[in-house]
Amino acid sequence: MLCQFVCIKPISHFKADVIKTYLFSVLFFLAFSFSGTVIAQHNFVAGKEQSFLLDGKPFVVRAAELHYPRIPKEYWDHRIKQCKAMGMNTICIYLFWNLHEQQEGKYNFSGENDFVAFIKLVQQNGMYCIVRPGPYICAEWDMGGLPWWLLKKKDLEVRSRYDSLFMSSVRRYMGKVGPMLAPLQIQNGGNIIMVQVENEYGVWGNDQAYMTAVRDMIRNAGLDKVQLFRCDWSSNFDRYELDDVASTLNFGAGANIEDQFKKFREKNPGAPLMCSEYWTGWFDQWGRQHETRGVNTFIGSLKDMLDRNISFSLYMAHGGTSFGQWSGANAPPYAPTISSYDYDAPIDESGHLTPKFFAIRELLSKYLGEGETLGEIPAEQAPLIQLAPIHFTQQAALFANLPQPVQVKDIQPMEMFNQGWGRILYRTTLTPATKERQLVITGVHDWAKVFVNGKPLAQIDRRKSETGEVTIPATSTNARLDILIETTGRVNYGKAILDRKGISGIVQLVNGKDTVTQQNWLVYNLPVDGPFQDKPRYTPIAKTTSLAAAEPAWYKASFQVNQPGDTYLDLSHWTKGMVWINGRSLGRFWNIGPTQTMFLPGTWLKKGSNEIIVTDVQRPDSLVVNSTVNHIYMLGGEQEKPVATKQKQLKLAAEKPVAKGAFSAGSGWKEVMLPATTNARYFCLEALSPQQQGDKQASIAELEIIGEDGSAISSVNWKLVYASSEEAKTNSTADKVFDLQETLIWQTAAKLNYPHSIVIDMGTNIKVKGFRVLPRVDNKKEGMIKDYRFYLKSSPFIISAFQ
Numbered sequence: 001m002l003c004q005f006v007c008i009k010p011i012s013h014f015k016a017d018v019i020k021t022y023l024f025s026v027l028f029f030l031a032f033s034f035s036g037t038v039i040a041q042h043n044f045v046a047g048k049e050q051s052f053l054l055d056g057k058p059f060v061v062r063a064a065e066l067h068y069p070r071i072p073k074e075y076w077d078h079r080i081k082q083c084k085a086m087g088m089n090t091i092c093i094y095l096f097w098n099l100h101e102q103q104e105g106k107y108n109f110s111g112e113n114d115f116v117a118f119i120k121l122v123q124q125n126g127m128y129c130i131v132r133p134g135p136y137i138c139a140e141w142d143m144g145g146l147p148w149w150l151l152k153k154k155d156l157e158v159r160s161r162y163d164s165l166f167m168s169s170v171r172r173y174m175g176k177v178g179p180m181l182a183p184l185q186i187q188n189g190g191n192i193i194m195v196q197v198e199n200e201y202g203v204w205g206n207d208q209a210y211m212t213a214v215r216d217m218i219r220n221a222g223l224d225k226v227q228l229f230r231c232d233w234s235s236n237f238d239r240y241e242l243d244d245v246a247s248t249l250n251f252g253a254g255a256n257i258e259d260q261f262k263k264f265r266e267k268n269p270g271a272p273l274m275c276s277e278y279w280t281g282w283f284d285q286w287g288r289q290h291e292t293r294g295v296n297t298f299i300g301s302l303k304d305m306l307d308r309n310i311s312f313s314l315y316m317a318h319g320g321t322s323f324g325q326w327s328g329a330n331a332p333p334y335a336p337t338i339s340s341y342d343y344d345a346p347i348d349e350s351g352h353l354t355p356k357f358f359a360i361r362e363l364l365s366k367y368l369g370e371g372e373t374l375g376e377i378p379a380e381q382a383p384l385i386q387l388a389p390i391h392f393t394q395q396a397a398l399f400a401n402l403p404q405p406v407q408v409k410d411i412q413p414m415e416m417f418n419q420g421w422g423r424i425l426y427r428t429t430l431t432p433a434t435k436e437r438q439l440v441i442t443g444v445h446d447w448a449k450v451f452v453n454g455k456p457l458a459q460i461d462r463r464k465s466e467t468g469e470v471t472i473p474a475t476s477t478n479a480r481l482d483i484l485i486e487t488t489g490r491v492n493y494g495k496a497i498l499d500r501k502g503i504s505g506i507v508q509l510v511n512g513k514d515t516v517t518q519q520n521w522l523v524y525n526l527p528v529d530g531p532f533q534d535k536p537r538y539t540p541i542a543k544t545t546s547l548a549a550a551e552p553a554w555y556k557a558s559f560q561v562n563q564p565g566d567t568y569l570d571l572s573h574w575t576k577g578m579v580w581i582n583g584r585s586l587g588r589f590w591n592i593g594p595t596q597t598m599f600l601p602g603t604w605l606k607k608g609s610n611e612i613i614v615t616d617v618q619r620p621d622s623l624v625v626n627s628t629v630n631h632i633y634m635l636g637g638e639q640e641k642p643v644a645t646k647q648k649q650l651k652l653a654a655e656k657p658v659a660k661g662a663f664s665a666g667s668g669w670k671e672v673m674l675p676a677t678t679n680a681r682y683f684c685l686e687a688l689s690p691q692q693q694g695d696k697q698a699s700i701a702e703l704e705i706i707g708e709d710g711s712a713i714s715s716v717n718w719k720l721v722y723a724s725s726e727e728a729k730t731n732s733t734a735d736k737v738f739d740l741q742e743t744l745i746w747q748t749a750a751k752l753n754y755p756h757s758i759v760i761d762m763g764t765n766i767k768v769k770g771f772r773v774l775p776r777v778d779n780k781k782e783g784m785i786k787d788y789r790f791y792l793k794s795s796p797f798i799i800s801a802f803q
Helices: 018-033 073-086 114-126 148-152 164-184 208-218 257-267 295-307 355-364 530-534 734-738
Strands: 044-046 052-054 057-059 062-063 088-094 129-134 194-197 227-231 246-254 273-277 310-315 394-397 405-408 423-430 437-441 447-452 455-461 469-472 480-488 507-511 514-517 520-525 555-562 569-570 578-581 584-590 597-600 608-616 624-628 650-653 659-662 670-687 702-707 719-723 756-774 785-791 798-801
Touching: 073 355, 088 114, 088 310, 088 530, 114 164, 129 514, 148 164, 164 194, 164 208, 208 227, 208 785, 227 273, 246 257, 257 295, 273 295, 295 310, 295 355, 423 507, 437 447, 455 469, 530 608, 584 597, 659 670, 670 702, 702 734, 719 734, 734 756
Parallel strands: 062 088, 062 310, 088 129, 129 194, 194 227, 227 246, 246 273, 273 310
Antiparallel strands: 044 052, 052 057, 394 555, 405 520, 423 480, 423 520, 437 469, 437 507, 447 455, 447 480, 507 514, 555 608, 569 597, 569 624, 578 584, 578 608, 650 798, 659 785, 670 756, 670 785, 702 756, 719 756
């Protein structure tokens, strides 16, 4: 029998006696000899002198985050090799619970879901692996990786030890993935050096017992040797403690490294320092400008970490694509993420290298360890190609192709009909009326189109905080009411994560003083799986028309490919929906942008004939899809204007502030407690002067209201009412002060002088004890506020049009 041996360094801190060591070695040799391979053991731990230790020697982790389901399996090896060529020694991955368990108790770990194959491929490329199994992961992924079917429990609590369904489901999931990962621990001859417990829990809560329970589940599932760690932010890492688990911090490009780790060093002297997510760019959201982060800003903070021997993981090194229904959303305010997860990363969505890649490679070449060399840059995986225009020849109108309905008395969310994603149609009958009536729909998640007798009346967009009020015309006979809901991503961050789709509220008909809740519904499920899109009865499209004959509808075409290759499909002439190629979903498109294109991997194409299906809930401008070799970034469609552009004027002369003063200079939260607790629904922060003389701008990363119990109140129901100024073109709008994302800031336009102010509606009266303001957390000082006034009111502030 041929045996392969891998030499290892001595483990300096291994203190077992010689006999036990010998016996263990013999047993280990025998166990692996049956497979023909003896795999050497190593060890990786968090040391006590500000360093991780690999086999007893200091080791700086240089990790690149990749997500196996966001990359076609055929491209995994190529992307890993690219990261090694960039100078990385480790690959970091999430595990996506809801991808693997899409129906309760039914698991799938094959194809793009085969994370074991991915981790082994990382090892074959001579790299270590960090695994982050959740259960919650965020990742701009639907519901942060939590399964949708949990939402069928009406009183569900997630990320909580008090919910038996959640905890038992987590335990079952960990019991599945733990044994798959256990042999891959570095102590067992694998390449997994660290496993994360939960994810950024400090943003969510401070229940140490919950985190302890998750840690124990991971250990009990077989990950009993590997170094565990947790990640949080510098502003909240100390909200809880977790024994036997290393701590790391997350922050973004351009961060002040000294400030980020200052408090951490004080509380954890001697602990290794690591930025477990160094955000290389940022993700895009529907209807907002394309996000970018400059190379110079990014590379400076990375160099600062390298100079201090601080470990890091680039999030993302290569973002890829959230194919299918998997892109998530942020809230508040509700902001769904696009399918492209390009992230302005060093390796772009299609796997091509950007200037960031070469800047990082050049920088890291100066910090390699003894005996290390940069990996060779692999040849291009697949050249981008341009297909011939695809002309659609068949269509199927939605109303003519509805599946069998489910009949219910009261309207319910999508999950209650055992549907996870896609579209859902609610149908009922309206009685006759001689006058117009108002239809009021609460809880539209996420985009609705309302029809009466097949005629479209209105659209409702959750992104715009629209109330769902629709005028119903008078009808002499019974009328058919249809409400078609198109879902976008479930919230993946913050307390709004319990994001049930369809209609989560009620539907009422208001006729003068009478209000009636509509009942007796027929519900039609229109899911996203590929086979369902083939069920409609497709009919030929007349050659004499270039436009769709019905709305909404499915559209089908076949197209020829001579030599498969990667490409981008241009959907700029279509409106809103999804695309399937040969039964596989590319994801969502929406003409509001910022991207008008969808990445199509060449490995999903076949030489010869291919099939494309597009569903559009509106009406496309053209029944042709072109392709391109580049992303098209462009806002379009129906855009919501930023609050500050609506030409309003806030009148504060007659208002009395409940607090006024000056914020201290420097970074970190600025807390102000009021002389007395005040009951209010609206608040206004007025910035009067800057910290830096001559600075005209104001900026805030986050703003919290402190309730009577001393804790920050939830901002889930907050709504921005007024902003004196905001930089919309850089996504620095005023709603960023309550989006729970410290890296995104409200910043006023550069040329407008102080004072600057914002007004927020908290949705209901709150007993306010104080407030906190977090200045920007990067290296820049522009916009730091000094003098302020703070106002509270139960009634709205006076805001009028400019005279």
